[in-house]
Amino acid sequence: MxxxxxxxxxxxxxxxxxxxxxxxxxxxxxxxxVILLLVILALILVANAQGVTGNxxxxxxxxxxxxxxxxxxxxxxxxxxxxxxxxxNFAHGDLMTGGAYLGxxxxxxxxxxxxxxxFSFGYEFLxxxxxxxxxxGVVGYLVDRMVFTRLRNRKSAxxxxxxxxxxxxxxxxxxxxxxxxxxxxxxxxxRPRPSIELFAGIRVRPDQLFILGLALxxxxxxxxxxxxxxxxxxxxxxxxxxxxxxxxxxxxxxVVMWTWIIGGALAAxxxxxxxxxxxxxxxxxxxxxxxxxxxxxxxxxxNPYGALVGALVIxxxxxxxxxxxxxxxxxxxxxxxxILVLLFRPEGIFGKPR
Amino acid sequence: xxxxxxxxxxxxxxxxxxxxxxxxxxxxLLPRILLGIVAGFGVALAAVLWVPSGIMSYLVSFVIMASxxxxxxxxxxxxxxxxxxxxxxxxxxxxxxAFTSALFTTxxxxxxxxxxxxxxxxxxxxxxxxxxxxxxxxxxxxxxIAGPTLRLREDYLAIATIGIAEVTRLVFQNExxxxxxxxxxxxxxxxxxxxxxxxxxxxxxxxxxxxxxxxTARDYTFVYLFIASLVVLVVYIVLERAIRSPWxxxxxxxxxxESSVAMSGKNVAAxxxxxxxxGAIIMGMGGSLYAHYMVSIDYSHxxxxxxxxxxxxxxxxxxxxxxxxxxxxxxxxxxxWTGTTFIxxxxxxxxxxxxxxxxxxxxxxxxxxxxxxxxxILLYRPKGVIPEEKYVSQxx
Numbered sequence: 031m032x033x034x035x036x037x038x039x040x041x042x043x044x045x046x047x048x049x050x051x052x053x054x055x056x057x058x059x060x061x062x063x064v065i066l067l068l069v070i071l072a073l074i075l076v077a078n079a080q081g082v083t084g085n086x087x088x089x090x091x092x093x094x095x096x097x098x099x100x101x102x103x104x105x106x107x108x109x110x111x112x113x114x115x116x117x118x119n120f121a122h123g124d125l126m127t128g129g130a131y132l133g134x135x136x137x138x139x140x141x142x143x144x145x146x147x148x149f150s151f152g153y154e155f156l157x158x159x160x161x162x163x164x165x166x167g168v169v170g171y172l173v174d175r176m177v178f179t180r181l182r183n184r185k186s187a188x189x190x191x192x193x194x195x196x197x198x199x200x201x202x203x204x205x206x207x208x209x210x211x212x213x214x215x216x217x218x219x220x221r222p223r224p225s226i227e228l229f230a231g232i233r234v235r236p237d238q239l240f241i242l243g244l245a246l247x248x249x250x251x252x253x254x255x256x257x258x259x260x261x262x263x264x265x266x267x268x269x270x271x272x273x274x275x276x277x278x279x280x281x282x283x284x285v286v287m288w289t290w291i292i293g294g295a296l297a298a299x300x301x302x303x304x305x306x307x308x309x310x311x312x313x314x315x316x317x318x319x320x321x322x323x324x325x326x327x328x329x330x331x332x333n334p335y336g337a338l339v340g341a342l343v344i345x346x347x348x349x350x351x352x353x354x355x356x357x358x359x360x361x362x363x364x365x366x367x368x369i370l371v372l373l374f375r376p377e378g379i380f381g382k383p384r
Numbered sequence: 385x386x387x388x389x390x391x392x393x394x395x396x397x398x399x400x401x402x403x404x405x406x407x408x409x410x411x412x413l414l415p416r417i418l419l420g421i422v423a424g425f426g427v428a429l430a431a432v433l434w435v436p437s438g439i440m441s442y443l444v445s446f447v448i449m450a451s452x453x454x455x456x457x458x459x460x461x462x463x464x465x466x467x468x469x470x471x472x473x474x475x476x477x478x479x480x481x482a483f484t485s486a487l488f489t490t491x492x493x494x495x496x497x498x499x500x501x502x503x504x505x506x507x508x509x510x511x512x513x514x515x516x517x518x519x520x521x522x523x524x525x526x527x528x529i530a531g532p533t534l535r536l537r538e539d540y541l542a543i544a545t546i547g548i549a550e551v552t553r554l555v556f557q558n559e560x561x562x563x564x565x566x567x568x569x570x571x572x573x574x575x576x577x578x579x580x581x582x583x584x585x586x587x588x589x590x591x592x593x594x595x596x597x598x599x600t601a602r603d604y605t606f607v608y609l610f611i612a613s614l615v616v617l618v619v620y621i622v623l624e625r626a627i628r629s630p631w632x633x634x635x636x637x638x639x640x641x642e643s644s645v646a647m648s649g650k651n652v653a654a655x656x657x658x659x660x661x662x663g664a665i666i667m668g669m670g671g672s673l674y675a676h677y678m679v680s681i682d683y684s685h686x687x688x689x690x691x692x693x694x695x696x697x698x699x700x701x702x703x704x705x706x707x708x709x710x711x712x713x714x715x716x717x718x719x720x721w722t723g724t725t726f727i728x729x730x731x732x733x734x735x736x737x738x739x740x741x742x743x744x745x746x747x748x749x750x751x752x753x754x755x756x757x758x759x760x761i762l763l764y765r766p767k768g769v770i771p772e773e774k775y776v777s778q779x780x
Contacts, residue, residue, distance in 0.1 A: 118539040120472075120546075180763060189470045189538055193700075194762050196472065196693060200755030207748035211741060320550055323543045356558050365547035372540060373532045 062375040066343060069367065070350070077353040089232040090349045096238045098345025099245035100307065103300030104318060105325040105337035106252060107293030113269035113332020114289045117178060118192045121199035122297055122322060123315030125166055128202045129298025130305035130314065131210055132162040137217055148236035150223045151306065159302045163295035170294030171287050173198055179286075199316070206312045214311040241303045248299055249338060252292065256334065261288050269332040320361045321348065324368035330378030339379065343367070388598030389432050395606045396428035397421065398613040399447055402620075406708060444605045446722065451612040452673045454714035457698045458619050458707060459666030465704035465772070466627060467659040468639035470538055473529075473545030475691035476552040477522045477664045481671025482681050483556060483563045484521040485514035486572045489676070503569065504562050511575030515615075515672045522668025525552075526661045534656050549688060556683040568682035572675050575611060580604045612673055616711065619666055623707050626662075635659050636705075693754050694721065700761045703768030712770060717757075724750055 077087055108122045119125075136158035143152030177194050225233040256262035261284065268275040268285050276282060304314060325344045329336025347367055348360040355363070371378065401424025408416045431440065456474060463469040492498075492506035507513070525548070533544040556565045563569050578585035580601050584593040599606075626632050634655050637645045646652050675681050685691070694717065702713020728746040735742035761768070 118542065120542075177759060177763065187538075189468075189542065190762060190766075192470065192472075192539060192542055193696070194759055196696075197755045197758035197762070200689070200693065200751045200758070204748050204751030204755060207751060208742065208745050211745055212748070317550075320543075320547050323546075327540070327543070358558055359551075359554055362547075362551040362554050365551055368547065369532055369544065372536060372544070376536050376540070 059375075059379060062371075062379050065370065065374060066367075066379075069370065070343075070347060073347060073350045077350060080354045082353040085231055087350060087353060088230070090353055091346055092228070092232055092234065093238075094346030094349035095342060096234070096242050096307070096345070097349055098342035099242045100300050100303050101318070101321055101325055101345050102338045102341035103245055103248060103296045103303070104322045105329070105341045106249065106334045107296040107300075108322050109326040109329065109332055109334055109337040110265065110269070110289050111293045112326060114265050114272075115174075115178070115286060116188055116191070116272070117195065118188060119293075120192055120195040120319065121173075121202060122195075122293075123317070123319035124199040124202040124206075125170060125294055125297040125315065126301030126304065126318060127206055127312060127315035128169070128301070129162045129166045129294075130301035130310050131206050132165055132298065133158045133302040133305065134210070134215070134217060134310060136161045142218075145221070148226065149240055150218055150221050150235075150237055155217065155306075159299060162302055163298040166298035167291035167294035170290035170297075174286060174290050203312055203316070210310075210312070212312060214309040216309055217306055237306055241307055244299070244303065248296060252296070252334060255292070261285070265289060317361055320368075321345075321364035324364040324371075327368055327376075328371050328378055330381040333378070333380045336378060336380040386598060387595055388603075389429070391595050391599075392432045392603070392606050393425060393429035395610040396431065396444075397424045398610060398617060399451070400424035400427050400431075402613070402617055441602070441605060444609050446718070448605065448609050448612050448677060449722075450715045450718040451609075451616045452670055452677065453695065453698060453718050454616050454711045455619055455670035455673060456667055456695045457702065457710040457714045458616070458623060459663040459670060460695055460699050461663075461704060461707060461710040462623065462659055462666065463663035464699065465706065465710070466632065466635045466639065467656060468538070469534070469656060469660050469663075470542040471545045471660070471663070472542055472688075472692055472696070473547070473549035473552075474667055474695050475686045475688050476545070476549040477525060477667035478671040478674070478691050479552050479556060479683070479686035480525050481518035481522045481668030482675035482686070483569065483671075484668070485511075485518040485672035486569050486675045486681060487563065488517045489514040489573050490569070490571060501564050501567070501570070502560050503564055511573070511611075511672075511676060514676070515669055518668040518672035518675075519665040520668075522671065523661045523665040526664030527657075530657050530660045534660060535653055546688075549692065553683055553686060556686070565683055568680045570680045572679050572681065574604065574608065574676055574679065576607050577604060579607055608677055612677070615669065615673060619669070620707055620711065627707070631655075631658075689751060689754060690721075693758065697754055697757045697761065699768075700758065701765075701768055703770040703772065705772030706768070706770050709768055709770035709772075713768065716769075720753070720757075721750070724753060 074087055078084075104122060104126050107125075108119060111117050111119045111122070133155075137154055140154035140157065143154050145152055177198065178191060181190055181194060223235050223237060225235045228234050256266060264275070264280045264285050265288065267278070267280060268282070275285075301315060304318070308314075321344050322341075325340035326337050327340070328343060329338070329340030344364045344367060347363055351363040352360060375381075401420045404423040404427070405416050405420030408419060411419065431443075435443070456478060459477070460471065460474060463471050487503055487505060488507050488509045489511060490503070490506045491508040492503060493501040509517075529544055529548045530541075533541045556563055559565050560567075576585070579596045580599040580603055584596045584599075627635070634645060634650055637650075638652055638655055642652055645655075674685075678685070695714075698713040698717040699710055700713070701717055702711070703709025728749055731749075732743045732746065735746055
């Protein structure tokens with residue numbers, strides 16, 4: 031009896047039953063992209079039918095791209111840790127929360143400067159963000175040494191890693207709760223954040239443009255690191271085939287360290303930016319976890335560029351759906367997209383079909 | 385010794401006798417059960433007679449909550465302990481069970497109340513109908529989520545279950561028409577509450593009703609304790625039989641070595657699906673038990689911390705793959721959890737010395753506790769207090 035269709039070697043198309051042929055067509059990359067576009071189109075049509083103007087939809091899309099930029103910072107780290115270290119890191123959202131609150135802490139240490147140009151923050155904010163990125167990166171690595179390294183030496187199943195990452199998530203969140211309480215807060219309480227007109231009546235805050243620019247800059251740095259350094263090559267090789275990588279003499283310990291430092295730093299940056307864009311809340315990262323995993327699965331686990339694309343799609347879908355749905359359902363919409371991907375193309379857009 | 389005392393002792397006998405039979409495991413089955421019941425009744429009687437009533441009512445409510453968690457833990461044990469399915473969305477099945485049962489058993493709001501309270505429907509059905517409906521709807525939810533994810537890698541199921549839990553919580557928080565969210569659903573009827581009313585339930589034959597003459601509304605917890613522990617007992621017996629059957633053997637084989645099960649011609653996907661749904665049904669029933677105990681429920685009762693992760697800690701500590709361990713873990717960890725209230729109270733001055741904000745934030749130490757417990761168990765005691773034993777299948 032044949033248990034899973036996906037495990038059988040691909041047979042010539044002529045031998046397939048109609049059901050399997052349809053399944054294969056639906057599972058192809060083009061079909062995946064088409065389905066995604068159809069989902070976005072359906073969203074727009076539903077919104078249109080409900081009397082949402084095209085202008086508002088456009089502005090929601092722009093907001094979606096910015097949200098996607100923030101999400102991608104979390105998603106790239108998550109996909110690297112997932113792909114290179116084989117850890118489904120459920121603490122990643124809380125790493126973002128921790129990063130945001132560390133940024134708040136560091137901002138508090140420094141004298142408050144004047145806002146730079148049209149932005150709502152001063153230079154001390156940028157210094158705080160870099161500090162937070164460094165600390166969270168190191169914390170990620172230390173957690174790996176204390177928890178995940180032991181599990182790795184014991185050759186634990188990936189599920190055990192997932193479960194312990196939940197333990198880590200709860201500990202981080204408890205520290206945030208103890209340090210700052212459950213209420214939401216802002217980096218700069220009470221400072222006005224006016225919006226400017228971008229084009230065609232679409233209004234954004236200058237902060238949001240900065241966030242998008244910085245996200246793109248950080249992603250470019252990750253690209254340089256992955257494609258043009260030896261460590262990046264080693265990481266990609268490990269993600270591709272961990273056993274082969276070890277056999278060819280790649281220093282796994284250093285790969286582990288750098289994966290955590292990069293993933294943690296990006297998560298912290300994402301958290302700080304999310305906090306700047308909206309507000310800081312102890313549950314913020316937890317609520318982002320689902321969209322993050324959706325982005326990672328959409329863009330194929332272990333593929334940072336896929337994670338970027340996935341995050342942009344999820345960000346746009348999240349924002350445009352809020353035209354006709356309670357915005358609180360955003361993570362739920364991301365979840366729906368993920369289920370669709372799992373149904374039709376579980377290996378993601380950039381994966382090799384199994 | 386009054387009739388009321390004897391009846392209370394009788395109601396308490398189920399959990400105590402269960403404990404006694406577990407302690408007498410060296411005896412053969414029949415004498416073990418008989419001796420357990422006798423000893424259980426004796427201890428229960430002694431407790432009713434001599435334990436001060438304040439402490440007694442605390443103990444009773446403790447055992448009720450621990451029993452509700454024991455049902456959840458037993459449900460998780462089917463999925464994780466026996467089949468290796470990683471469900472971190474227990475809160476979803478728990479909440480769906482609770483709200484389903486509430487919808488079935490309450491009457492739709494009428495008159496002035498209808499302006500403040502909405503719900504999709506209300507049948508005013510008896511508790512048993514609510515309990516069964518809770519199991520069925522929760523099982524259907526499991527079917528819905530398992531379809532696309534169960535055949536994929538195990539981490540996908542984990543992410544999907546977290547998703548379903550979040551979406552469930554959002555729905556109960558935002559949809560007023562469904563179950564009055566975000567306001568609580570109130571007035572969920574308590575089963576057999578008429579026993580403590582005056583006159584006692586009209587449908588009971590006179591002599592039996594007469595036994596409950598001395599009961600006041602304050603004694604209702606004894607009745608509910610009886611119901612809750614009976615549910616735990618029934619679930620336990622059903623699971624113990626199921627896991628020793630050939631069906632249970634296939635589940636454990638799937639957990640250990642999936643491919644060899646498939647090679648023996650078993651439909652692995654179907655077995656995983658059955659196990660996932662059975663676990664979800666049990667969790668839904670746990671939700672029903674919770675709803676009728678609390679009388680009023682809202683979405684915030686189903687926070688992942690104590691509706692999902694606490695259950696995980698219970699199962700991991702007790703020993704996954706072992707139903708006795710699951711129940712023991714539920715009681716131990718519920719003890720620790722309630723104990724933290726006292727500890728946090730005690731630590732208040734120390735917390736205040738560090739910062740004036742800290743005492744008010746003391747309850748958040750519980751996140752720390754659950755997280756640390758989870759990590760420590762995984763790192764130092766992965767098999768739990770009572771590790772899985774070797775089962776010998778009985779011919780089915």
